Amino acid sequence: MVKPATASAATNLYGMERPQLRALLGTYDAPPFHSGQLYRWLYARQRLDARDWTDLPKSLRQRLRGDVVADPGRIGSRIEARDGTVKYRVELAGGGTVEAVYMVQRERVTLCLSSQVGCALACDFCLTGRMGLTRHLGAGEIVGQAALIRDDRGLCDRPFNVVFMGMGEPLHNYDGVLGAVRLLTDEDGFGLSRRRLTLSTVGLVPRIERLSREPRRPRLAVSLNATTDELRSRLMPVNRRHPIPELLRTLREYARRTGDGFTFEYVLLHGVNDGDDDVRRLAGLARGLPVRINLIPFNPVPGHLDYVPPSRARTLEIRDRLVGLGLRCSIRWSRGADARAACGQLALLSGETAAAPARR
Ligand code: SAH
Secondary structure (H helix, E strand, C coil): CCCCHHHCCCEECCCCCHHHHHHHHHCCCCCCCHHHHHHHHHHCCCCCCHHHCCCCCHHHHHHHHHHEECCCCEEEEEEECCCCCEEEEEECCCCCEEEEEEEEECCEEEEECCCEEECCCCCCCCCHHHCCEEEECCHHHHHHHHHHHHHHCCCCCCCCEEEECCCCCCCCCHHHHHHHHHHHHCCCCCCCCHHHEEEEECCCHHHHHHHCCCCCCCEEEEECCCCCHHHHHHHCCHHHHCCHHHHHHHHHHHHHHHCCCEEEEEEECCCCCCCHHHHHHHHHHHCCCCEEEEEEECCCECCECCCCCCCHHHHHHHHHHHHHCCCEEEECCCCCHHHCCCCCCCCCCCCCCCCCCCCC
16 A cells, blocks of 8 residues: 555544544643644644644644644545536545545535445445455544545535445444544534434444444434345345344334434335335335435446436336335435446546456
């Protein structure tokens, strides 16, 4: 892995929380209360140059300047789609590249962040799944994407929504993602309400259980995508380990323990999971759960022609039928598809990186 020049020798502070900052300052014999000040500079005020940390003693600033960096990564490139969605390629502080997406809808800004370089889950319809997993991102590399885009878009103190729906399986990188959740929701960090954060998972059961015990949880979305174990195992290999009944049991318990509802994401694949029987079974699975269903018409994946989305009319019909059955249901129309920024389209392709995604 190639390290950027700036981070070659120096310790990278970006992503550290108070205990780590306190430990680091301890090595300079600096009093612990400086860690809170440093924390605010890094995440609330986004001042990453030690010379700007004016409430720290000057001598400490000078020594820090020599020894540490605060490196959130950098923007490699941006591609703007016609609907205003922007796909960013972000070069990570620890080496490697991921993609992150900026979306605006009626003044509401949502950032879609990546949690891993690649992904190990290998869902059949997802482009990222074809890359395999290279590595987990650290908390600083995850919030770094938000910090870089916030700067680039001039968002300043405007609150935004975050969805952990970029490259990777967020619950596979549990520590990195929960670290990012804490930085994003801390009052002296990014200061976002936890309700602005949504984590989407393939359904890693033990990690969902663990999440239910976290004091600061994001909202939960689960990629269901099929209503029988036979089909779901074909589309999502993780289902062989954690089949639908086990997943549902876990989600019921999650809702009971936390009082939170959750979302089922359901990628619509024409002729595969969009039949009347599928819709009936989906309603059956969702009934009685505090769940909202989010239908996602399949976004075509370059070089992979096995799947197509249903027609617009059929998509609306499925939604109406589910609503008619008393379920809460919405459609996630693709955004940024012409910049290849839509769901399932994030991957590093064609000269975008040294390593092309593996074709199966
Ligand atoms: N690994 C997590 C986070 C990725 S979120 C997860 O799977 O939930 C990406 C969402 O987009 C998931 O709901 C996934 O099922 C969906 N998706 C993946 N590929 C897609 C595609 N080509 N078209 C539409 N949705 C897709």
